Amino acid sequence: MxxxxxxxxxxxxxxxxxxxxxxxxxxxxxxxxxxxxxxxxxxxxxxxxxxxxxxxxxxxxxxxxxxxxxxxxxxxxxxxxxxxxxxxxxxxxxxxxxxxxxxxxxxxxxxxxxxxxxxxxxxxxxxVGSGVLGSSLGMDKDRMKAVFIERNLPSARYVTLLRSEFLREPETYLNKIEAQLGYPCFVKPANLGSSVGISKAHDRTELQESLKTAAIFDRKIVIEESINGHEIEVSVLGNDSPIASIPGEVLPAQEFYTYEAKYSNIGSSLLIPAALEDDIVKKLQLMAIQAFQAVEASGLSRVDFFVNDENEIFLNEINTLPGFTEISMYPKLWEATGIPYTELIDRLIILGMERFQDKQNCKISQND
CATH class of the missing domain: 3.40.50.20 (Rossmann fold)
Incomplete structure (x- = not known):
């Protein structure tokens, strides 16, 4: 500079x-x-x-x-x-x-x-951050999961439906979700983060109410099977050659990591580093980078996983613009990995500049 x-x-x-x-x-x-x-x-x-x-x-x-x-x-x-x-x-x-x-x-x-x-x-x-494609894929949980499946990254089973479909044929889709996923299951607006509009349904009545709640926030709804396991998160930093942080574990005070738990810090805690075997840590870091590259993210992302008692790993989602508050996992993981908060901000700015300069090297047409 x-x-x-x-x-x-x-x-x-x-x-x-x-x-x-x-x-x-x-x-x-x-x-x-x-x-x-x-x-x-x-x-x-x-x-x-x-x-x-x-x-x-x-x-x-x-x-x-x-x-x-x-x-x-x-x-x-x-x-x-x-x-x-x-x-x-x-x-x-x-x-x-x-x-x-x-x-x-x-x-x-x-x-x-x-x-x-x-x-x-x-x-x-x-x-700073991902471009149009990386951002849009990282935001849409349905399309994100489709890309993960295409890259053979293990994920939980899921069903996607449109708000209009559910309102038109609620019984049909309730039956479909019960048959394909069972209970409990998570119901999410496809294009929101920070656990906004997310519910955990344990029976048909809760499922119907959860779908109504998610439909308030988005026209597309993603329903996922519930995975019994530890909630593990890994931070990723970089452009073409990204690096991954040590993993951390979310210990939610409530049944899952709600919006309030993330940003009000009411009882939930973060275990950094997560208590995992070295080979699992390496697998998580590799998979986090693979997820980052699958959606063509750049700059920063937080990748979320479940790890069950048999040490099976399930990729949950990628967040291309994760929370940056004092209690947010993304900067805390990098701090524990060796990159302090202010240096992390500096690196992200430099990565944004580098990505921009790299794009300037592309011709618009053959006559340029």
């Missing part, structure tokens, strides 16, 4: 069920990023999708977003030759709104699913 001190735009909030998680992640990153190496600007996106320049995550957590008359709304100018942010009211921005990289901390829809990444690609903007 030479002598130039890059400007990093921390982008957070968003139109997602994980809006508050994003604010907490951004708060931690904002406090920890190395100001001696980077200039930091912030843009917060409210739940209506409006972008505000200069808002601070902790302040938003306390008092909420400003109104459109109080705050400085901005938009990204889609000019691949000179991408920059522009104030909607015409007010000047630092360095005329120019920057070097966007660090998205937008969990869930409109941030982690490839939509934001497509916008940034159109504008020719360097950014």
């Amino acid at each position: 030479n002598d130039h001190k890059p400007t990093v735009v921390l982008l957070f909030g968003g139109r997602s069920g994980e809006h508050e998680v994003s604010l907490n992640s951004a708060s931690s990153i904002y406090k920890a990023i190395d100001r001696s190496r980077y200039n930091v600007e912030t843009i917060g996106i409210n739940k209506q999708g409006q972008w505000f320049w200069g808002v601070i995550p902790d302040q938003i957590l306390k008092t909420g977003f400003p109104t459109t008359t109080e705050g400085l709304q901005v938009t990204l100018v889609i000019d691949p030759t000179q991408p920059h942010f522009l104030a909607i009211n015409g007010q000047s921005l630092p360095n005329d709104g120019k920057f070097d990289l966007v660090f998205p901390v937008l969990h869930g829809t409109y941030g982690e699913d490839g939509t934001l990444q497509g916008l940034l690609e159109m504008a020719n903007v360097p950014y």
Whole structure:
């Protein structure tokens, strides 16, 4: 990066069920990023999708977003030759709104699913994390699992159905799920993370209610068989040559790792490193990298597994933009592996720059 001190735009909030998680992640990153190496600007996106320049995550957590008359709304100018942010009211921005990289901390829809990444690609903007394909595959649990199966990565059995199908023929699909998976089973919106909308069904009544709950959040629903085993997570870092952290185990206070357990820290705990045999650790690390490469992720991901008492490994899912709060597994695993939080942020920024530069080496046409 030479002598130039890059400007990093921390982008957070968003139109997602994980809006508050994003604010907490951004708060931690904002406090920890190395100001001696980077200039930091912030843009917060409210739940209506409006972008505000200069808002601070902790302040938003306390008092909420400003109104459109109080705050400085901005938009990204889609000019691949000179991408920059522009104030909607015409007010000047630092360095005329120019920057070097966007660090998205937008969990869930409109941030982690490839939509934001497509916008940034159109504008020719360097950014942290996976691209359009990796983000969209990592977000959609149904398509993610299909890719894992294609790569012969062992996963739990599952059934996918559309909300419209369930509403039209509820008995048909209840029967299908019971026949193929049995009880208990997990019911999940296909395109949400952080355990939002997820339920564990133990009988037909709970299954029907769980499907209704998941249908509130997504048009596509994934139902998985329940695996009795330890919940193990591995962090992955890199682009073309990713590395894997030591594994950690989630010890949920509730029956499964709910949204509240993840972000309120109510009784749940993380065991780092997980108490596993060395050969199982190596298998998990290899499989985590294989999952990362299967969806063509880049930058960062957290890969989740189940390991049963017979040491069988089941790949659960990949999260291409995992939580970055103080109690989140992704940074804690890297810290235990030897990469402190601030250094981890630095590495992710460098990986984002490297991925962008690599893409600039591609020709658009033969005549370029």
